[in-house]
Amino acid sequence: xxxxxxxxxxxxxxxxxxxxxxxxxxxxxxxxxxxxxxxxxxxxxxxxxxxxxxxxxxxxxxxxxxxxxxxxxxxxxxxxxxxxxxxxxxxxxxxxxxxxxxxxxxxxxxxxxxxxxxxxxxxxxxxxxxxxxxxx
Numbered sequence: 001x002x003x004x005x006x007x008x009x010x011x012x013x014x015x016x017x018x019x020x021x022x023x024x025x026x027x028x029x030x031x032x033x034x035x036x037x038x039x040x041x042x043x044x045x046x047x048x049x050x051x052x053x054x055x056x057x058x059x060x061x062x063x064x065x066x067x068x069x070x071x072x073x074x075x076x077x078x079x080x081x082x083x084x085x086x087x088x089x090x091x092x093x094x095x096x097x098x099x100x101x102x103x104x105x106x107x108x109x110x111x112x113x114x115x116x117x118x119x120x121x122x123x124x125x126x127x128x129x130x131x132x133x134x135x136x
Contacts (some may be wrong), residue, residue: 014069034107044096078119
């Protein structure tokens, strides 16, 4: 595959399609929350969530669909989102941000995505993860 034939992640719906569309994104989100529930490093962020994760899973999946260039499903159901204000009620520092990214990294490892897309996605997700941080 030549350089010009490689997928251009971040353009149009290329990333959304690389993630397997809504089905693939929901599979990623389910794995993500499964890791959050079992990794000791993620205990603090897991406890920030309600006992029933159905809405949390739905919100993250819908957000990621639009964020990756697919349909704006989050906006359709929940309205507009501003990541910092959506997380303002939580204390999120570097440890919580890093735990979130660790759960996502583990979940990405399980997905049938191209290795380059996994790396791209993890790098891109570090941006909203950092925007969620509200303490040092």
